[in-house]
Amino acid sequence: MAGGRKFMTKSGIEIAKFLDKRESFASAQEIFLGLRAEGRNFGLATIYRALQSLTSTGEVDVLRRSDGEALYRKCGEDHHHHLICKGCGKTIEIEGVSVEEWAHTIAERHGFREIQHSAEIFGICPDCFTQAEPKRR
Amino acid sequence: MAGGRKFMTKSGIEIAKFLDKRESFASAQEIFLGLRAEGRNFGLATIYRALQSLTSTGEVDVLRRSDGEALYRKCGEDHHHHLICKGCGKTIEIEGVSVEEWAHTIAERHGFREIQHSAEIFGICPDCFTQAEPKRR
DNA sequence: AGCCATAGTGAGAATGATTATCAAAGTCAT
DNA sequence: ATGACTTTGATAATCATTCTCACTATGGCT
Structure with a gap:
């Protein structure tokens, strides 16, 4: 696939x-x-x-x-999700087994087919948090 | 909040x-x-x-x-997520305790603060699946 | 090398959602 | 009604993205 x-x-x-x-x-x-x-x-x-x-x-x-x-x-x-820093934009690929399961379960419960899903996490990374000033923008 | x-x-x-x-x-x-x-x-x-x-x-x-x-x-x-039909656009509000936990865990592991997240599920609803023809567009 | 057919390129125009302008219209306490 | 302030909406301005199309590069083929 x-x-x-x-x-x-x-x-x-x-x-x-x-x-x-x-x-x-x-x-x-x-x-x-x-x-x-x-x-x-x-x-x-x-x-x-x-x-x-x-x-x-x-x-x-x-x-x-x-x-x-x-x-x-x-x-x-391979399928994955992202953890994205709102300050500098740095992005980390993360896995989300629980999210996959969640999507599958919910979809099944409501009888939906051809499922896709999106899931991203946004936050301030440690670097940007200590430097009061973000690197970008 | x-x-x-x-x-x-x-x-x-x-x-x-x-x-x-x-x-x-x-x-x-x-x-x-x-x-x-x-x-x-x-x-x-x-x-x-x-x-x-x-x-x-x-x-x-x-x-x-x-x-x-x-x-x-x-x-x-209150905070929630969506299950959205790609055919007719019908939207169902869903909860996602496991998603909240997942986001929190991942963010903590990487030291991120001020966390937000997004998570949506897309699929074909039962109505649109049986009617070969979607209602919208 | 020379020649064609086809795919790839890019400057600029076109599109389309969203935002900004700003004068005219509405609101409201006095 | 008066003036201070807010809301409205026609229209222009932005801005990312897509489209056009003439031009160029490429690859085979002789």
Whole structure:
């Protein structure tokens, strides 16, 4: 079920590499600017295209910031959830067996099929908590 | 912690009532059109303002559709999660003690503070499953 | 090498939700 | 009714994302 390696264009590979180096979620615009800062000038359209492709194969995870902007991150391919720092954006992949069970149980109780679920935890990481000042924004 | 009743404008009250009658999440645009269909012509700006106010007091829940559009729903004021039908949008409020515990445990293990979490379950409800054809869209 | 077919790129336009403006209309205690 | 203040809503402005389309790179094939 885990999408296997799919064909990826040259720019797609570079964009994936860029995400590999980050430990936090990044918006398409941040990726665009980040690559530009490295001298790699991709068009926004290319970035969005690559991101779509990467998310469709499951190589990249997406989630929505509260303002609706999409954030992307390169992750392990197996199912997992995230613990995200509201200060610096640092993201930790976590497992959630109890969440899986919970979703399954609830869904069954109500007769729902084709279940998916989302579960993320947000908070302030120890670094940001001690430094009164968050690293980002 | 649960935000108490806050002052609400006249239109805000009408918009809240409109949401009261729905059992599924609605976008701002849907609310706009729905009210208009009832002969209540509010400006979009007014709808968005009321929605902001309602969500800030916790009277209305927000979540993001996969395309990033915000969806609103009048809910019980105590903390809960949602089971949402991907077919008709029908939404059921559910509790998730195990999720709360999970979030708390994980956060503590990593030293995170000021924890929040989100957890929703999506699936096809029994009605939509039997009728091959979903009610909405 | 030269040539075609096809996929990939990117500047800029188009879309669409949300937010900001701001003048006009409503509210209310005096 | 008067003035101080709030609410409203038509419209313009933002901003992320998607679409267009001419142009370029690529890969086979001779």
